[in-house]
Amino acid sequence: MAGPINWLSQVASVTQFNFLTLPQRKGASAAAIFGIAGVVAVMVAVLSIAEGIMQTMDNSASPENVIVMRSGANSEMMSILMGDDVRIISEGPGLARDETGAIASPELFVVINLPMRSTGTDANVPLRGVGREAMKVRQQFSIVDGRMFQWGLHEVIVGVGAQYQFSGLEIGSSITVGQEQWPVVGVFHVGGGLAETEVWVDSAVLQPVYRRGNSFQVVYAKLESEDSFQEYKDALTSDPRLNVKPMRESDYYASQSEMLYKLITGLGTLIALIMGFGAVFGALNTMYTAVSSRTREIATLRALGFNAGPVVISVLMESLLLAFIGGVIGAGLAWWVFDGFRAATLNFASFSQVAFAFNVSLPLLVRGIVFAMIIGLIGGLFPAVRSVRQPISTALREL
Numbered sequence: 316m317a318g319p320i321n322w323l324s325q326v327a328s329v330t331q332f333n334f335l336t337l338p339q340r341k342g343a344s345a346a347a348i349f350g351i352a353g354v355v356a357v358m359v360a361v362l363s364i365a366e367g368i369m370q371t372m373d374n375s376a377s378p379e380n381v382i383v384m385r386s387g388a389n390s391e392m393m394s395i396l397m398g399d400d401v402r403i404i405s406e407g408p409g410l411a412r413d414e415t416g417a418i419a420s421p422e423l424f425v426v427i428n429l430p431m432r433s434t435g436t437d438a439n440v441p442l443r444g445v446g447r448e449a450m451k452v453r454q455q456f457s458i459v460d461g462r463m464f465q466w467g468l469h470e471v472i473v474g475v476g477a478q479y480q481f482s483g484l485e486i487g488s489s490i491t492v493g494q495e496q497w498p499v500v501g502v503f504h505v506g507g508g509l510a511e512t513e514v515w516v517d518s519a520v521l522q523p524v525y526r527r528g529n530s531f532q533v534v535y536a537k538l539e540s541e542d543s544f545q546e547y548k549d550a551l552t553s554d555p556r557l558n559v560k561p562m563r564e565s566d567y568y569a570s571q572s573e574m575l576y577k578l579i580t581g582l583g584t585l586i587a588l589i590m591g592f593g594a595v596f597g598a599l600n601t602m603y604t605a606v607s608s609r610t611r612e613i614a615t616l617r618a619l620g621f622n623a624g625p626v627v628i629s630v631l632m633e634s635l636l637l638a639f640i641g642g643v644i645g646a647g648l649a650w651w652v653f654d655g656f657r658a659a660t661l662n663f664a665s666f667s668q669v670a671f672a673f674n675v676s677l678p679l680l681v682r683g684i685v686f687a688m689i690i691g692l693i694g695g696l697f698p699a700v701r702s703v704r705q706p707i708s709t710a711l712r713e714l
Contacts, residue, residue, distance in 0.1 A: 348641040350597040351690055354590040355645025355683040359675060360653045361583030362682075365576050366674040368660070372568040375508035378541045379411070380452060380564035383534040383551065388560065390571065391424040391533045396559070398529035403557060407550050409543030410536050413451070419536035420446035423518050425525055426667050427492060429481040431659070438659070439667040440481055442471075442492065443510070444518030444531075452535045455506030461486040462501045466517050472501040474511035476670030480659040490514070493524040509568065512659070512670040535564075575662060591690055598634060598694020631695045638691020642684035649683070650675040 383404050388394035396404070405419040412418065423444035428437040447466065450456045464470035471490065478484045489496040497516065505511055522528065538544055548561040654675035662669040 344637055347598050347600075347637050347694075348644065350594045351638050351641030351687050352645035352648065354587060354594045354690065355642050355687050356649045356652075357590060358583060358587035358686060359646055359649035359679055359683040360673070361586060362580060362679055363649065363653055363673040363675045364658070364660070364671075365579040365583065366676055366679055367658075367671040368572055368575055368579070368669065370674045371507060371509055371669065371671040372572040373565075374506050375510065376563075376565035376568045377454065377537075378563070378565060379538045381536050381538055381544060381547060381561055382564055382567045383536065383559050383561045384532070386558045386560045391422075392426075394532045396421070396531045396534065398531075400557060400559065401531055401534055403554065404534045404551060404559065405536070407536075407547050409538055409547035409550070411539050415448075417536065418448050418451045419534055420449040420452050421518065421531040421534050422446060422449065423521050423525070423527060424532050425521070427490065427514070429483060429490065432480060432482050435482075438481065439661070440477060441513040441667045442521070443513045443515050444521035445515050446518055449515075449535065452537050453505050453508070453510065455504070455508070456510075457504050458501050459504045460502040461499075464500055464516060467520060468517070469495060469497045469520055470500045471497050471514050471516045472503050473499055473514050474670075475502055475504050476511035476657070476659075477514060478502055479657055480512070480668070480670045484514070492516070492521075495524075507672075509669060512668060571662065575660070587686065591686065594690050595694050598638065598691055631692065634695025635688055635691045638687045638694070639684065641691075642687025645687065646680040646683040650680060 383396070384391065384394035385396060401421040405417045405421070407417075410417045410419060425442045425444075426439045427442045429440045430436065431438050458472070459475065461472070464472050469492070471492075473484045483490060484499055486499055486502065489498045491497075503511075503515070518531065522530070536547075538547060544561075544563060551557055551559055551561050653673040656673045657670065658673065659668045659670045661667070
């Protein structure tokens, strides 16, 4: 065991020596650290957008809820259901019921233009006509300011996300729907879900404004239990009077967010790789400088009997240490600045805005630090090999 113990002691000794001399190279070391920190901060910030959108979609879904659209429709915008269809859908087996009947809300989904608070430019904002059971289907629904709109009147309530992102949605103000002004009477919360980006109104009042007659676009319903879904789906899809597609709410929102998630994740990864490529060169420059300044010291250690392996590992450990510090700084900066930051982006599935909060999660922070370590490993590898390839006699004559 003497050989391995001696080898490990050499690694520890040379590594300690490298770490102790870091203050002598503080300028180059700081440049490498903050270069890597910038890469990690940008990567984590961009990817936290995708994480925030996914969290919003997850908060929108309940395992006991089902969404029914016209067969072939990929979103509410593309669906249409006639009044008779809605009646049959609401009578399906497996739905939860209370004293008023099945807990099912036939709804309309249209888009109106409202100015963004941040830019003043118009944005597509979802306007949803809901049924009386909508609040029972979405169990986390609550009015946090003002009051509920009165059924049968041209009044609206707005989600907290919509009020934060768009102008003109304060209680007492009015929005233009059709040719009329509809007052905002309340603000609602649904547990951080997608509906918080929406404006709600009585569907019976919204139908004539958009000349929809007795038609809707989607039915949101609550099941007796998660296990009731297949019974409900089979009953609807086998009914010759219907041509519909029942989906679990979680599956629907997952499909809605898939394109946006892939786009943002792909863009964030590409940006990180491009910036990381530059950070690798920064780390290479730093470590080559560190190795060059210690050429005689490294040669002296090798002349005293230190193996090449411990020297290579010590240089890599120094590079990884700088990368780790940079990764932690970058990840911490991204968490401090962006976690919980509220924004809105276009949902390509519905062509409307979706409000969300950046989510700098722990796995994302770990991913950023790991990426920094990879940069450090690549940046230190070639200088580490170079440190032991030069002949000892030549290195000892270096000034």
